[in-house]
Amino acid sequence: MKRRDFAPLLATPLLARALPARAQPASARMLTVAQPNDAQTMDPAKHSAFPTANILFQIFDALLTQDAAGDFKPALALSWSNPDPLTWRFVLRQGVKFHNGQEFDATAVKFTFDRALDPAFRAPYFSRIAAIKAVEVVDKFTVDLKTAAPFPTMLYSVYEASFATLIVPPGEASVNLATMPIGTGPYRFVEWRRDDRVVLEANPDYWGGAPRIPRVVFRPIREIRTRIAELRSGGVQIAVDIPPEDIAALDGGATKIANIASDFLYFFNFETLKPSPLQDKRVRQAINHAVDVDAIQRALLGGLGTRIATVLPSNAFGYDPSWKPYPFDPARARALLAEAGHRDGFAITLTSRQGRYMKDKEIMEATIGFLRRVGIRVTANYLEPGVWAQVSERKGREGLIFGGWSGRDPDLVWYPLLYTGQYQSYYTNLALDALLVQGRSTLDEAERRRIYNAAQAIIHEDAPFLPMLQPPLIYGLDARLSWSPRTDSMIDLRKASFG
């Protein structure tokens, strides 16, 4: 049992010897996960938060799931196909029971989707499934999801990170889901003490095989120092969102570190709709040349995460490893600025929030520093989240915008961020618009790859973004725990085990 003494001078050896160092040795029968926030509800369709989703994903299953590589795998649906471009057909798993004994079949799928799609139900993640126009039961174990237009990203809408599509039981059992969740998942609900803990127990009859750890507890611990203290003292076995600077101290002895590059994207996009130097392509390219993203990644994220060549996760559909970001070349940046008539540089605003994502403010400050070296003077305007939402709603983000986004398909990233007139778009390019529409209008994967390759050529040349990186997800773990993180940040305890 190894501990690191922060204050050896203050430590009284007598006291230390008299009492056990680890308050409660973690038993192999229980796994406690510490994340910043508590569940908002136990109803999968009534929230919009990952900490809640992480809990509910142990209780419920979706039609599909993902493997470690991020590929879709069968869950409650065994296979899927497109009988026509407007239909996604799912053949369902048989012999699955909900925790209350109810049988899972096509009516449960129809009930789940109809419930979340009802506008009066007010599902926060309605937008993820809004393309589904009708759910038709073909037979007891086959169901069709109908769309008005081809919907190539359907699978992202029906796997667990789409939240509202975790399958709930129809009828009586669905009435009290908010406090008494009943799913088909590997763990059954035991107790929810609000702001304190959610307790789950293994479902021995789980269709995917009984989980190895009999009891799971999720605890909300917002303060990172407290999460780390709990991990070190054996109170929790998974602590999420560990800062990069704590990795060295936690990776060894009784604890270890697991990290993975997330699907999330760090980048700047440029306000190009209003008159400003950013309307000139050469200025946008200059910014891309001026910032040493690799150095930022090394210095602030300990080299973790993945550098991206465009604003798309490197594990997204259509991402081509041959794509390269603009090289760091301050001389080229200055030359481009001079060519654009900004020999003495210019002043510009940066609009963002701070403290929302790991190291976001530090990364913005570092970027500002690099830009200052080529003569671009940036004034940061950090907004409170509520104000940011208001400003965004009236399309008032200015200058360089650090907003964050995720999505593993170009249609989920480029369409909302670049298509002319979209709520989040501060850019317009009709040639690109045409390609983005084509890309979302066909289910043909080869065709879509070709379209998005052409789109990326435009994006690279026209530089509406400064792509940076996919930040890492860093977890502190009990050294005996065997568990792997996922790029979409969903916590899956189906295969977790001790020893």
Place this chain on the structure above:
Amino acid sequence: MLNFLLTRLVHAVAVVFGVSVAVFFLIRIGGDPSALFLPPEASLEEIARFRHLMGFDQPLIVQFRQFLGRALQGDFGQSLRYDQPAMQLVLERFPATLELSGAALLLSVVVAVPLGLLAAVQRGRLADRVGLFLSLIGQSFPTFWLAIMLILLFSETWGILPPSGRGGWLNLVMPAMALAAYSTAIITRLLRSSMIEVLQSDYIRTARAKGLAPLPIILVHALRNAAIPTLTVIALQVGALLGGAVITEEIFAYPGIGRLAIQAISNRDFTVIQAFVLFMAVVIVSINFLVDVAYALLDPRIRRR
């Protein structure tokens, strides 16, 4: 006396009403929670649709009338995040906060009273200087820093106390210490200065002159008179402790109303913020009311004013 009580009661009701009006409009100045509640990719139409469903698009005065009408019937609305009655969420968490604040108050008094007495009696000597130094520390160290240091020492380094959560009394030790620091300092300093003042008064000199032992003089004659201002401050610290619990609860992951309030504010969960502020206003106004009444009972001059 009855007149006095009635006047105070009317004041109390007016304060609670004023606070609820103020908080209703203040939290709405910063915009409504629709865009925060929906996922980032939600379209403008969808935000507008949600806003309409929630009634946030109505004029403020209409919303206020609805709020007031329902509040008078005891309905403070549903929490947007939790989809449950807002006041119920607040009341559910209050016992935990009361437990924490109570423990902190007890700790403050148990530490501050002997410390303040000792400092006054030993004025200018070592015990006084130590007492003053400790209370300076207690007053000036930020709660969050103190809390994190406690966790580092007691949980990480020595491993003798659980770092967070609510359960046995062991879970209360560190949060109560962190929360009590400030109150302890205030009470110590106040008791010290009142005692010094009292110890210099004529009747104490008389008591000494007639040969009474030092201990009865301090505990019986002096403390009784020095206690009145101290008791007032202790009563007022109850409100401060309940409010101070917000930060302490967050750091120690303690499931009280402070955590609920912080989350509600960052999520713009209007109904929960309103219920929280209203509830706290009632609690603090009630404490002040009781202090006033106690004062009036102790000091007849106040009643007549």
